[in-house]
Amino acid sequence: MDDANDRLPALCAAHPGHELMLNHLHTLLTTYPPPFICVHDPATPRLTCAAMKSLLSLLSQAQAPERIAYAQVNAVACFTTRLLYDTVINALAGHTPTWDSGCANWMSDVERWNENFDAFTHGIKAVHRHLSKQASGAAIRMVVAVERAERLKETMPDVIAPLTQLAELAQIDVTVIFISENHWQDLKPSLGVAPDPFYVSIEQLGKQAVLQRLTSTFTSVSSAFASSNSSATEPLPAHAYHPALAPLYAHFVSTLYSVCAPFTQHPDELTYISAARWPGFVQPILDAHAEQNIELSAPSEDVRMRLTRLFTPSLTAALEALYPRTTDALAWAILNAPDPDLLARPHEPGSLTKSRPGSPSKRARDAPDDRVDVVSASLRALPRMSRFLLVASFLASTNPAKTDMRMFGRVSEGKGRKRKGGGTRKPRATAGTAKIPQRLLGPTPFPLDRMLAILGILLEEYDADVRPDKPQYTVPGEYTEMEISRVGVYASIMELTSIRLLHRTSPVDKLDGPPMFKSAISYESAMTLARDLGVPLNDLMWDPA
Incomplete structure (x- = not known):
């Protein structure tokens, strides 16, 4: 093991923040490992899994x-016992189907090895035995690591206890490692049928890590x-990730961490925000380099401080837009690109608190229409x-349930022609408090079958042609019934x-009653979708005012 x-x-060094775990597990696995280890990381389990795999x-x-043979499987991907058993055995044997x-x-x-745990x-x-023959009789030590082990309690709870005792049942040198964001007390089976693990707790990553x-x-x-x-004769072309800009990037991510740390400290989220803002942050330097x-x-230090002062407000705007994923990094970066002559402008006193026209912070605040355009393009x-589903969900969240028959029902007289809408209803004037439209109060929950019924009406009325x-x-309506009952819907x-x-407003594990949902799109987004689909949204809303 030298x-x-x-x-x-x-x-x-490649996995900062996980040094203690790596040293402990390295010592255990190369000496006398316990049969069962539980690694608990509530903040960054994906990074812990990557460090474990390395x-x-x-x-x-x-x-x-x-010789150490290992299998690292994901409990989300292995959602049945057969998948779990086959994946572990194939990985330990080094076999790829x-x-x-x-x-x-x-x-x-x-022989089939996936029938049961035996x-x-x-x-x-x-x-x-197969690995021992290949290693000419050398000792074989096996390691089975299970990522997202908390999912085993939902999908395969009967497997947890046997897995923790795999070394005792198989009578070989094997160690099972659970990597979970939940504590072992929340995973272990009842009645004490599973042994206590060697527990490794991962602390939240610090600022330096x-x-x-x-x-x-x-x-x-x-x-x-x-x-x-890779040209040895030509110099490396200038780009946002040029090695000469590494010191500037270190200052940039330090400022980014200071702005975003109260809300999120996850490295993946900060990397995503950095990927959206860094090219614009360094673009004035690249433009100046191209001109000279x-x-x-x-x-220089003066240029770095000017860039930090100009772009720090836009970091907050990037956090507000990218952390909840209201838009993607590329669309946000294009929308908030800096002006070409940003560094050429004279220094203005008091610019720390007052944004100049065209600065990234002011453009991020004064461009709501552009943001709507980006969101509409993604929709x-x-x-x-x-x-069609989004329009149906908006109508189901906006209209009262008792108005569905009046808004979407058939007329009893005439030739059985379907009513397109039913007209808007103006609230009666009362002497009390004015009634606020439902679309201004926010969406209300609705059952799944109601949304599917509205979807069927929209497809029959506005998609049949x-x-x-x-x-x-x-049979009239049979085609639509088949469409809304497909698995793809x-x-x-x-x-x-x-x-x-x-x-989704109802719990996933709730069995009584249909699932409940709530629309998450705005009135403007619903109007854009309805206009593209040819649906008169205002005519189908009970109170569009």
């Missing part, structure tokens, strides 16, 4: 008397640019069925919920 010990400092990969490649082999698992032609235990033993991760992102992007322009045609170098990029003909559907609803265009 080579692993030599490479451990570099591994710790450590296990390092140990598996080390030259030592004991391929299309040419029929995606067969390891030794599937001999078969899985026999599969673990078979892999151990977060800044090291952010600067390492600059280094990796800069190296990627350098490798793509000199070698790119770090700016227009959704599939047609998703746009543009969708392809289906001669097999002869429910998948679109879940996708809209995941991107926060729909809010």
